[in-house]
Amino acid sequence: MDKTPPESATSKSLEPGQAISRRNLLKAGMGGAGLIGAAALGAALQPSSGSDAQASQSQHVHGRHLMPAVVGDVDHVRNGFNPTDILTDFDAGAVSVLPNGQTLHEYTFVAQDKSIEIVPGLEFAAWTYNGRIPGPTIRVQEGDRVRIEFLNGSDHEHSIHFHGIHPGNMDGVFDSASGVVGPGGRYTYEFDAEPFGLHLYHCHTPPLSKHIAKGLYGAFIIDPKEGRPKADREFVMIMSGFDVDFDGTNDFYVVNGIPFHYDLGKYPIQLKVGELARIYLVNILEFDPINSFHLHANFFHYFPTGTNLNPTEFTDTIALMQGQRGILEFRYKYPGRYMFHAHKTEFAELGWTGVFEVSS
Numbered sequence: 001m002d003k004t005p006p007e008s009a010t011s012k013s014l015e016p017g018q019a020i021s022r023r024n025l026l027k028a029g030m031g032g033a034g035l036i037g038a039a040a041l042g043a044a045l046q047p048s049s050g051s052d053a054q055a056s057q058s059q060h061v062h063g064r065h066l067m068p069a070v071v072g073d074v075d076h077v078r079n080g081f082n083p084t085d086i087l088t089d090f091d092a093g094a095v096s097v098l099p100n101g102q103t104l105h106e107y108t109f110v111a112q113d114k115s116i117e118i119v120p121g122l123e124f125a126a127w128t129y130n131g132r133i134p135g136p137t138i139r140v141q142e143g144d145r146v147r148i149e150f151l152n153g154s155d156h157e158h159s160i161h162f163h164g165i166h167p168g169n170m171d172g173v174f175d176s177a178s179g180v181v182g183p184g185g186r187y188t189y190e191f192d193a194e195p196f197g198l199h200l201y202h203c204h205t206p207p208l209s210k211h212i213a214k215g216l217y218g219a220f221i222i223d224p225k226e227g228r229p230k231a232d233r234e235f236v237m238i239m240s241g242f243d244v245d246f247d248g249t250n251d252f253y254v255v256n257g258i259p260f261h262y263d264l265g266k267y268p269i270q271l272k273v274g275e276l277a278r279i280y281l282v283n284i285l286e287f288d289p290i291n292s293f294h295l296h297a298n299f300f301h302y303f304p305t306g307t308n309l310n311p312t313e314f315t316d317t318i319a320l321m322q323g324q325r326g327i328l329e330f331r332y333k334y335p336g337r338y339m340f341h342a343h344k345t346e347f348a349e350l351g352w353t354g355v356f357e358v359s360s
């Protein structure tokens, strides 16, 4: 069990003159935390301008004044991962064939405490699988054998809980016999990959919300035996967030670990007119009940959980609760610059936004 005390147990409440936002009201009403991340954020992002941070509280907490603070780039090299690479980093592991003819995929996962620069100058004390957020994108085929050697190099108890069909002792939940691993320990998860679809994995050690919010999650793709129709481009996108002041609400919303990474002026995703793009989209966002994805100036075919080869919907917006995921397929008809973002405007303004740059 995780014996760590909460990192923020401060009780705060609304004060006279403080901005009344939906979020502040919610927090006051819940008797918990209080003034928002934005104050802490303002302070964190603009350390030399405390008065600005104060001023921000009396304006809208997520006003435009925060955006100019998020300029420049984080140190991807020091972070040890880059969201542009994560988009297409599908990991089949070490592949071999078992005596029974089954294909075996072997992985090594290490849980590590690690400081991640999530916006320039702001470090987040993360917990990671293999030093990155999200963890590696496991990709295998239906019926293959998956073997994951899990080493816990952190100073907290962790596990890997896979979505999919497998025996109870591979579920990573209750105790050391089912894959919960103490500091310095190890466990081998092994199972057949089923059913085909888009799944995920995450730590399942209590307090679960903390272990997920700290960064322990990733995508788990099981391709159907017959494959999917060939796509020109395939991307994985993991939607999550960061609670940088540990008050139990998110201060940043992200795809693949870094806020605003795919935005204009940063690293928009390049596409060509007519190309079939396929997105493996996973929502593991903690604290907020619902996340969403909206594609501009286009519609996509949607395959919930990826467990059926026929789409159930042709739309431009979907909503996903935590753990929900699905596959999106689309082609752009016209060249141009097109946003994709959470259709929860607040999430978009706090980092969950990007752009497809489509050329002819």
Ligand SMILES: [Cu+2]
Pocket: 157, 158, 159, 203, 204, 205, 211, 216
């Ligand atoms: Cu954990």
